[in-house]
Structure formats: C-alpha cells, structure tokens
Amino acid sequence: MGYSVRTVLDWAYGGVDPSIPGNGGQECCDFIGLKQRLIETTFFMVLGSALLYFGYRSIARAPGLPSKYDRTDPTIKRALLVMLCLTYGIETGFKFASGEVIYLLNPCHIVTMVQIYLLAAPPSQTSTVVFRLGMHWGHGPILALLFPVLNTRLLQFEPEVYYIQHVLIYFVVPPYLLWMGGAYTIESVSDLRWSVISLGIQYTYHFGPLQLFAFLTQVNLNNMLCPAISDPFYGPYWRCWSLFHQPVLTFCHNKIYTALVMAILSLFRTPSKVNGDAGKLE
Numbered sequence: 288m289g290y291s292v293r294t295v296l297d298w299a300y301g302g303v304d305p306s307i308p309g310n311g312g313q314e315c316c317d318f319i320g321l322k323q324r325l326i327e328t329t330f331f332m333v334l335g336s337a338l339l340y341f342g343y344r345s346i347a348r349a350p351g352l353p354s355k356y357d358r359t360d361p362t363i364k365r366a367l368l369v370m371l372c373l374t375y376g377i378e379t380g381f382k383f384a385s386g387e388v389i390y391l392l393n394p395c396h397i398v399t400m401v402q403i404y405l406l407a408a409p410p411s412q413t414s415t416v417v418f419r420l421g422m423h424w425g426h427g428p429i430l431a432l433l434f435p436v437l438n439t440r441l442l443q444f445e446p447e448v449y450y451i452q453h454v455l456i457y458f459v460v461p462p463y464l465l466w467m468g469g470a471y472t473i474e475s476v477s478d479l480r481w482s483v484i485s486l487g488i489q490y491t492y493h494f495g496p497l498q499l500f501a502f503l504t505q506v507n508l509n510n511m512l513c514p515a516i517s518d519p520f521y522g523p524y525w526r527c528w529s530l531f532h533q534p535v536l537t538f539c540h541n542k543i544y545t546a547l548v549m550a551i552l553s554l555f556r557t558p559s560k561v562n563g564d565a566g567k568l569e
Contacts, residue, residue: 300504302386303439309515310439311506318513319523327526328494335490342484351478356410357469364467367460368406374452375399381445392497393509394427394489399452402460410470418464418471423485425544426536428457434517462548473545479538486537493529 305312378396382388390396401421408414432453437446464471474481493511501508510518514525520532 297386298383298388300387300389300506303506307439309507309513311512313505315507315513316505328498331490331494335487338483338487339491342480342487345480346484351474352412352415353470364406367463371403371406371455371460374448374455375403377448378452381442385442389500389504389506392500394424395431395453398424398427399456402456405464414470419474419481420485422461422473423482423537423541425457425461426540428453436515436517465548466552476542482538486534489533
C-alpha cells in the first residue's frame, strides 16, 4: 500500500521541478507571508460564496432556459468530440509521463472537460446551464494564449499540444456550439446573473481546493502560490488584482466574445436562425 501511495504521488507531482521560476517549491510558497495568504483567502472565499448564493437565488427564480431541445447529433459535433478528446488525452499522457498530473486541476483543463461533456451529452437544460457557465470562463484560454507559460513544458511536442488545446477550447468549440443554438444559447446581454455565479465559482475554486492542493504539494497551480514570470501584475499583491480584472473579464469578455461570434455566424446563415437570447427558441 505504501508503495502504491508513493507511486500515485510521484505521478501527481513528482516530476515538478521547483528550480524552474514560477513552478513551485518553498521559495514560491514563501513569496507572500502566511498572514497575507490567510487574509486574502478568507476575503475571496467569503466574496465567492456570496456571489454564488445571490447568483443562484436569482437564477432559480427565473432561469430562462429553453423548454424543448433538438436531439440531433451532427457529424461535426462528433468529430470535434473526437478531436478534443484526442488532444486532451495526449495532454494527459504528457502529464503522466512527466509526473505532473496535478496540473490537470488548472482551470483550462477544467474548461476542456466541460466542453467534452457538452459535445458528448445530449442537449438538455443541464447542458444549457453548463454551457452558460463555461462560456464565462473563456477568458482563461485567451489569457493562456496571450501570456503562455511554456518554460515547464520540456517534452517534445508538448508546447504544440498546449496551443492546439487552447485554440480548440476558445476558437473552435464555443463558436460551433453557438452555431448549433438550442441548448447552446447564451443569456441576453443585460442578464448578468450567470456572470455573477460564474465569478463566484472562480473565486471559491481558486482560493479553496486549488490553493489547498497547491500549498500542500508546493506546486504553483494556476499561480496561486506565486505569480508567473509573464504575469503583468507581478508582485506581492498579484492575487488582489484579481478583484479588479476578473470581474471585468468575466462580465465583459463573454458578452463581447458572444456578440462577435454571433455577428460572424450571421454572415453565413439567415438572420432568423441567429438568436442570442436563450429564452427564445427558433
């Protein structure tokens, strides 16, 4: 049993090299003091829980979900599912080979799994809920493309798979699901309830389980222990800056992204088929 546990732990984070800047280790853990870390954690956990509570209550009163769904399963949807699963499978294989499986807890991998579910599951109200929440996390992949952290990807073709994965989950799968419509429609521009609950999930996940695993293993999961070398907010208060940039990104990015995608899609189909309000079904 002891050997099995050691093997699992070695797969999980045994290959993480703390000598690489921003990768983890004791120096990364000590980037800020324990008191500051506890204060920030308490604040963001309370804030995140409040956002979750009020967001859920608001949505529960009037969810505005479609009442019927088209159950067809287009060939393109299945092909995208195979492509995304293959890419994620290769990425997972890299993590096992390098002993860095713990990095699969990072948000972009969570977004990938969410999109795999959306491509695999039949259209339903659950799909609509998951789709709307997942769309509000789209700023993660674009930030990963704009500020890539590749100094820890040492295996051959590992950086290439990084880019392929993030291009798929940002530029390919969401626009295709929006093209399908039905279960995969977004709320109206003036509806901020889904943005509120999505932001609450982000804060509670980052400052809750993700930070806990990062602290226990001394692995810098999504820069919860110390800032990345490419972080534009590098400094002791890099996490506090998320109080400003995360609401802006969560509330604005999805609305702008969806509007641009729908405008482009409208060029390739009749206007009657383009519907950005999930409360209405063509």
